Amino acid sequence: MTGKIETIHVYLPEEAVDCWVPARAEHVRDDIYRLIDDSPEDPVLEFGKGDLVHCRMQKLDAGVRQYFDGLVAFKKAD
Numbered sequence: 001m002t003g004k005i006e007t008i009h010v011y012l013p014e015e016a017v018d019c020w021v022p023a024r025a026e027h028v029r030d031d032i033y034r035l036i037d038d039s040p041e042d043p044v045l046e047f048g049k050g051d052l053v054h055c056r057m058q059k060l061d062a063g064v065r066q067y068f069d070g071l072v073a074f075k076k077a078d
Contacts, residue, residue, distance in 0.1 A: 003027035005036070008055050008071045011046040020060060020072060021045065031055055032077045052077035 004027045009020035021043070025033035035051050047053050053073035060070045 003029075003034075006033070006071060008033055008035075008053070008073050009058075009060060010035070010053075010073050012043045013046050014044050018061075019043075020070070022070075023073075025053070025055075025073075028052060028077075033071075033073070035073075047073055047076065 005024055006027060007022045008025045010023050012019045012021060023035055023037040023045070025035050028034050031054050032052055033055050035047055035049050035053065038049050054075050054077050055071045055073050057069050058072040059067050060072070062068055
């Protein structure tokens with residue numbers, strides 16, 4: 001049985017400011033998710049399709065003093 005598909009946010013390491021983009025991921029277990037979206041050529045994402053990543057809730061900047069809590073990938077899982 002496959003896990004629930006959720007939206008996580010993946011960091012863009014080549015941007016001049018901190019920036020994350022939404023990506024679809026399958027919940028595997030605990031705080032680990034498998035990315036199922038292809039990474040576009042531009043921008044370059046920190047993690048790509050098939051990567052297992054640890055995620056946590058984090059406050060993200062939505063511009064002009066607007067923030068939201070989002071699930072953010074922060075490191076590769078073993």
